[in-house]
Amino acid sequence: MAGDNGHVHGEYDEENLSSANKIQPVFSTPMPEHWTDEQKRKKKTSLTLSELLGLEDFLSLDVSSVGELIGTAVLVFMLDTIVISTNETDIKMPNLVLSILAAIIIAILLLAVHPISGGHINPVISFSAALVGLISMSKAVIYIIAQCLGAALGALALKAVVSSTIEQTFSLGGCTLTVIAPGPNGPVTIGLETAQAFWLEIICTFVLLFASVWMAYDHRQAKALGRVLVFSIVGVVLGLLVFISTTVTAKKGYAGAGMNPARCFGAAVVRGGHLWNGHWIFWVGPAIACVAFYLYTKIIPRQHHQTKFYDHDFFNVVKATF
16 A cells, blocks of 8 residues: 555654664655654645646656556456456355455555555555655556556456456456346346445445555554555455445346456456446546545544655645645
8 A cells, every 4th residue: 555655654664773774754855853843844835836746757767657557467367367256156155255365365466566666556545645645646647557557458368368258258357337138038237226336436445445545544553553464454344345345236237346446447448348338437436435535534633643744645736736
C-alpha cells in the first residue's frame, strides 16, 4: 500500500541499525528535526503548484511504475484464473473458496510489489493515496496507466492459455453485471441491477479503505503491526468483501464488487462484448468511495491520526491553485 513516495509508513518509521540513520519523509527540501509542527506545515504549504502536483514525475525515469505494471498483470492472470477455476469446479460454495484464495494471492503480491512501487496494484489505492497526499497526482496517473496496461497484459496471457469455450462461458473471469444465458424462449439477460451494483462498489471500496488500507496510511499503526500483517489484513478484508458482495446478491451473472477498476478494464479490453455493459460502475463507484474516504480523513482530529506531513494533500493543491 502507499506511503511517502508510494511506500507504506512502516518502512519509513522503523529505525535502522542506529538512531542516526533514519529515513526521512520526502519533501522538496529536507526539514531540520528541531523544527516545530507549525514550521513544517508552513514549509509544506509554500510548495509551488507544480511541486504539489508532482509534474516532474512525468519527466523522470522512475521505474517504479514497471512494478505496478507487472504486479497488476500477475494479479489479473492469477485472480481471473481462480475465478474461472472455482466456478468450473463442482463445489458447493465457489465464492467462499474464491474469497480465501483471493485474500492469499493479494497479500503475497502486495508484499512482492511493495519494495518497488509501494504495492498499489489497484487504481483505488493510487487515487486514494494521491488525495491523502502520500504521492503526487502525477504519480497516481502514471501508476493507474501502468496498472491498466498490466491488467490488459494479464488478461491476454489468460486468454492465451484457456480454450475459447471457457473464455466465453466465464467471461475471462472479468467483472460482469449481467450475462446472456439460454432461456425457455431464447437467450435472456441475467444479473444485477445497475443501481445495486453501483452502491455495492461504493460501499465495498469505502470499507476496504476504512478497514485495512488506513493502517498503511497511519504510520503509528503500520509500525506497530508490521508490513506483513498489514498486507495480510488488506488481503483478508478484500476476500471478505468479495464473499459478501457475491453472497448478499446471490444473482447469477454478477461477478461481485470489483474494487479494482484496472482488473475489470483488462478483461473488458481483451474479451469485450458484455463486459463493457455498465463498466463505468467499476470506475465511478470506487472513485466516489475514495473521495468520501478522503473527506473522512479530513475530519479526524489530528491527535487521533498519526501521519507525517503529506506534501501532495488534495486540499493543499486546491489552495495553491487559487
